[in-house]
Amino acid sequence: MKLLVLPGFLGTRRDFDGWTADLRRALAERGFAEFEDVRVMAVCQDEFLAPMGSWSDWNRKVLLEIENWKGSSDLYAVGYSLGGRLLLSLHAARPDLFAKLVFLSVNPGLRDPDDPSLSLQDVGRAELERVTRKTNDEIWGQRFFEAPWEPLINEWQTQPVFRDSVHEPERLENDYDRAVLARVLTTFSLADQPDFRNWIRRSQTEQLWLAGEKDPKFVGFVQELIDSKFEHIKGGIVPKASHRIFLDNPRFTSRRVAEFFQPS
Numbered sequence: 001m002k003l004l005v006l007p008g009f010l011g012t013r014r015d016f017d018g019w020t021a022d023l024r025r026a027l028a029e030r031g032f033a034e035f036e037d038v039r040v041m042a043v044c045q046d047e048f049l050a051p052m053g054s055w056s057d058w059n060r061k062v063l064l065e066i067e068n069w070k071g072s073s074d075l076y077a078v079g080y081s082l083g084g085r086l087l088l089s090l091h092a093a094r095p096d097l098f099a100k101l102v103f104l105s106v107n108p109g110l111r112d113p114d115d116p117s118l119s120l121q122d123v124g125r126a127e128l129e130r131v132t133r134k135t136n137d138e139i140w141g142q143r144f145f146e147a148p149w150e151p152l153i154n155e156w157q158t159q160p161v162f163r164d165s166v167h168e169p170e171r172l173e174n175d176y177d178r179a180v181l182a183r184v185l186t187t188f189s190l191a192d193q194p195d196f197r198n199w200i201r202r203s204q205t206e207q208l209w210l211a212g213e214k215d216p217k218f219v220g221f222v223q224e225l226i227d228s229k230f231e232h233i234k235g236g237i238v239p240k241a242s243h244r245i246f247l248d249n250p251r252f253t254s255r256r257v258a259e260f261f262q263p264s
Contacts, residue, residue, distance in 0.1 A: 001033060001099075002073045004066065005040045006083030008105075009184065010156075010171050013040040019246045019254055026258035036073055043086065043184055050180040051187040058187065059093045066090070066097065074099040076261055080246060081105050082188060088196050091205065101207045102257050105218050105243050108225070109195035134191035145182035149173040164214040165242035201230050208234045208260040212241030212248055234260060 003023075005016050020038055028034070041062070043049045048065070051058045066075070077098050079087030084106030091098060110133065111118065111126040118126060143152055153171050200207065209225050211218035219237055226235040236256055241248035 001035050002070060002075050003035045003038045004075060004077040005038065006077070006079040006087050007040065007042050007044075008081030008083050010044055010168065010176075010181075011042050011080070011083065012045050012169070012175065013042050015042075015169060016040050016246065019250050022250050022254035023258055026255045027261060030258060030262050032258065032262055035076075037069075039069060041083075043083070043188075044176060044181055047177075047180075050177070051183050055089065055187055055192060056093075059089055063090060063094050063097070067094075070097070076100050076102075078102040078104065078257065079106060081243070082184075085190070085193055086188065088200075089193070091203065092194075092196065092199050095203060095205065098205055100261060101205055102260065103207065103209045104245055104253070105211055105215060106209070106221070107190060107193075107218070108197050108200060108221055109193050110190055112195040115195070130191045134189055137185050137189040137191065141182040141185035144185060145178050161215070161217070161243050163242060165212070165244040166247040168244065168247065197224075200225065200233065201228055204232065206232050206234070206260075208236070208257065210236050210238055210245060210253065210256060212238045212243060212245045214240075214242040215245075218243065 003020070005020065007013075007015050020040075024034070041049055043051075049058075049062065075098050077087055077100075079085070079102070081104070084103040087101065087103070088106070088108070091101060110129050111122070113123050113126040113130070115123075115126070140156075157167055209222045211222045213219065222235040222237065225233050238245045238249050238252055238256070241253070245253050
């Protein structure tokens with residue numbers, strides 16, 4: 001068994017050191033066999049993972065790397081925020097690759113304007129939402145390419161989505177290639193992500209979706225998936241946590257994931 005972890009935007013390999021250690025302890029308490037290997041694939045830090053070309057180009061390149069690393073082992077995966085959206089895309093491209101999937105504070109996608117179930121009014125809203133998000137991501141991308149670092153990071157960290165959440169580790173400009181950060185924001189814009197809701201429901205892979213109780217938008221996503229009542233979809237709300245649930249309440253989150261990973 002191997003574990004793959006995909007951090008969010010600006011995430012580094014060391015961000016999950018404490019959390020994966022908690023997870024290992026929680027699994028050991030349940031008599032779960034040790035992972036052969038744990039790999040954190042940080043799209044903003046690993047040169048190999050930097051997007052070149054389209055999102056689908058990135059999927060093909062990264063899937064080949066994951067398949068080679070996985071070998072014959074069962075592969076468990078955890079994705080946080082942007083990393084969870086990337087994990088969704090990888091899963092959709094290779095449905096049989098993962099044994100179990102965990103999504104921490106992950107947006108399953110903006111509504112698809114081409115969804116026939118939407119009213120004409122909702123189609124207009126969906127189109128506007130995608131255009132607005134694309135514009136915002138392009139603006140952030142340009143700023144991460146050239147704006148002064150310290151005020152930029154402060155503004156990023158104080159966005160409403162992170163309200164009431166523990167700040168991430170210090171982000172130093174020298175730890176990143178700023179051109180890569182810009183490409184990550186534009187290549188993997190939520191505006192260019194499919195609405196994965198139907199795919200999530202059709203998937204045969206067991207999934208756990210978690211959100212912090214202080215993060216109402218993402219609680220809504222989790223509740224929507226729970227309410228669909230598909231056996232392969234589990235969900236939960238993390239107490240005393242906002243968006244960064246693996247930092248806000250690492251003990252609860254790691255134990256909930258360990259419970260999910262434990263063989264039934």
